[in-house]
């Protein structure tokens with residue numbers, strides 16, 4: 001597959017890209033630091049993949065997104081999939097007290113990710129169709145006291161992705177909304193580890209399978225589908241009492 005990948009430098013994105021590289025996928029790597037992207041590119045090539053280009057794309061810098069996609073398309077010529085694993089998180093208390101950081105999280109995780117998707121979708125459709133896979137979160141499934149700011153951005157993103165899929169799947173744009181549970185990465189290093197926590201490497205095969213199949217919504221690992229089913233069914237008075 002020819003893949004435009006935003007967020008392959010770390011965590012979930014790194015594991016997913018490495019899994020794709022093992023079968024020989026070809027990448028245009030997008031991210032905010034070109035030296036980091038080059039290091040990731042060498043790693044992916046050592047795993048069996050190839051890297052056509054490494055391109056600066058900062059989800060905090062709206063103006064960087066369209067030129068990055070243009071450059072990626074030019075480098076790969078034919079694009080089969082766009083994968084977005086880039087994202088920002090911080091503890092809820094920090095987001096409540098730091099308004100600048102809160103704005104950055106909302107901008108990166110919602111506004112500018114939607115902007116990227118709005119630019120990528122038509123480009124995929126113009127090339128005959130393809131897959132747009134984006135990581136949201138189980139945090140978007142139901143408001144919870146301890147995570148509703150980040151969760152609001154991910155809920156908005158998930159809502160958008162599922163709408164985009166409804167509108168354009170028939171035209172050949174397959175939108176994949178990836179909802180991870182708690183994954184041990186740099187992003188969650190300061191968070192309390194809940195049950196069912198796992199590693200990026202453990203979920204990477206399921207994410208790649210969902211991209212290949214064009215699954216519209218995928219929970220990784222699968223157990224989080226059941227966990228969130230239970231959480232969504234809890235009455236509000238319990239949600240007010242619970243601290244999770």
Ligand SMILES: NC(=O)c1ccc[n+]([C@@H]2O[C@H](COP(=O)([O-])OP(=O)(O)OC[C@H]3O[C@@H](n4cnc5c(N)ncnc54)[C@H](OP(=O)(O)O)[C@@H]3O)[C@@H](O)[C@H]2O)c1
Nearest residue numbers: 007009010011012058059060086087137180182183185187
């Ligand atoms: N870990 C979890 O438990 C969990 C659960 C649910 C959902 N998620 C979501 O999964 C995705 C990946 O998370 P992760 O745990 O793998 O986090 P991570 O290890 O911190 O990796 C985050 C990635 O996002 C990139 N990024 C951050 N800000 C960016 C920006 N402004 N422009 C471009 N790229 C940017 C980082 O690039 P740099 O190398 O430049 O920093 C890095 O590649 C995120 O969307 C996150 O919200 C994570």
